[in-house]
Amino acid sequence: MPRHVSDDEEPLEDTTAALTLHNKRTERMQRKKVTRDKKRDAIVNLTKLPTELILEALKYLEPRDVFCFSFTNRRFLSLVDANASVIGDAIIASRYTILSQCFPVPKLLSSVEPSLRTLLTDVGRQVQLGIHKRPYQHIQSPDAEQLCTCLTCILTWNNLGLVLDFAHWQDNLDTGRPIPMLPRGKSPEWNSDLIARNARIAWRAVENSLWHARILEIHLDSTVRSIKRHAKNKGNKRTHVAMTDEDAALRTDSFLVKHGPPSLEFPYHRDEYYML
16 A cells, blocks of 8 residues: 655655766776867868858859858858859959950849839830840840840840850760751740740849859850860861860860950851851
8 A cells, every 4th residue: 555654754855866887998988089079179171160261262163163062051051142242253253254254244124223214114115126135946035124125235144045055055066966956936845944944044143143153154164165176176177266175174264365266146046056
């Protein structure tokens, strides 16, 4: 039967606790753990560096590597997002000074003087711009409600889309596989998805210089591959930029200051990529 506690008796207190182990093996393991922790803490890694040093280091990377770095953890993702324009501007200034002049980004309509916005978005003017805004099969037309549609900005928008589409077909051009030709006035789902994807990337570049740097990096790769491809074609007697293996390995556009043929003709369809 249960024992009843009388009023003048104190309740029992549970003082159960884990036994402290005191033996040589346990103490030896604890000493080793302390030593390992000290060595681990002494190792310098990126997560322990101050933000200022990390940002300086990122400015020396290629845009692709900066994006890969940002996927490491939430802190690095937030760091890159918050400083994307600073990083992008520095990378462009050190790696893509020539290409950035050839392929600038259009201006946002919101950055245009208010008195000019109404003129730019006027329906009659947009109709007159039809020859420049006609829907290409490989480029998405600019949004007149979001982007400035002066002639310069239209052309710069088209160029960004062209750069991304041209890069997409580099493997076909390198291997000799034909680029699919589209029926006139038709756009299969795969093509619509491709030009929509390119437009999203171009739009990010308008707002973010790190994405602009990424597009320039992509086009530098396309340019290097194109020069190599045409240099191997003994039947092609056109002038080419004199690019060495060392020039290509630098991963900058500095070699493009050399003499070469300017590309003035806009490729209105993908069939013109073969000789671009």
